[in-house]
Amino acid sequence: MTNSADEQLLAALEAILIVASEPLSPEELAPRLKSSPQQVKAALEQLRAEYAGETARPHGFVLRNVAGGWRLYSAPTQEEIVSEFLTQGGTSHLSNPALETLAVIAYRQPVSRSVIASIRGVSVDGVVRTLLAHDLIHEVERADSGAILYGTTTSFLERMGLASLDELPPLAPHLPGSEELDELEARLKQ
Numbered sequence: 552m553t554n555s556a557d558e559q560l561l562a563a564l565e566a567i568l569i570v571a572s573e574p575l576s577p578e579e580l581a582p583r584l585k586s587s588p589q590q591v592k593a594a595l596e597q598l599r600a601e602y603a604g605e606t607a608r609p610h611g612f613v614l615r616n617v618a619g620g621w622r623l624y625s626a627p628t629q630e631e632i633v634s635e636f637l638t639q640g641g642t643s644h645l646s647n648p649a650l651e652t653l654a655v656i657a658y659r660q661p662v663s664r665s666v667i668a669s670i671r672g673v674s675v676d677g678v679v680r681t682l683l684a685h686d687l688i689h690e691v692e693r694a695d696s697g698a699i700l701y702g703t704t705t706s707f708l709e710r711m712g713l714a715s716l717d718e719l720p721p722l723a724p725h726l727p728g729s730e731e732l733d734e735l736e737a738r739l740k741q
Contacts, residue, residue, distance in 0.1 A: 561597065566612065567583070567636050653688070
């Protein structure tokens with residue numbers, strides 16, 4: 552591989568592999584890269600060989616010193632292909648705040664943003680929008696106060712491998728009991 556199209560394939564592979572949550576085969580990668588599985592396999596073999604030594608070829612990632620530590624990021628030049636990968640069948644992970652918010656909704660539904668925020672101790676507006684966009688939650692109804700109440704979706708159950716919410720694991724013993732949460736919710740409604 553020596554031409555710029557081949558170099559672009561190598562960079563695109565690096566950019567996708569750095570954000571993938573699991574190993575991907577050449578057959579899985581090929582359609583997303585508009586290449587054949589054989590071309591992808593050859594490019595992967597080249598990358599493996601390059602990483603064993605030094606190269607002047609541009610990579611699909613950059614190393615940055617941020618927040619007191621070092622972290623690999625997808626190269627800005629690969630933004631379009633990484634974005635396409637993440638939104639068209641690739642896998643993406645939810646942030647810890649999103650997972651925490653999702654857990655509160657799953658166990659307390661239907662629940663308002665204000666109750667979620669009081670349980671988590673932070674604003675959850677952005678996280679709720681993210682969960683709505685991922686089709687993990689939906690608007691169930693409006694409370695008498697006018698607040699929107701949220702619940703989980705069928706998509707949430709499918710992704711969690713649950714037949715129903717009854718299969719959710721029990722909450723850890725150190726979490727507040729439902730009585731405490733009911734009291735908190737009652738205070739917020741006043």
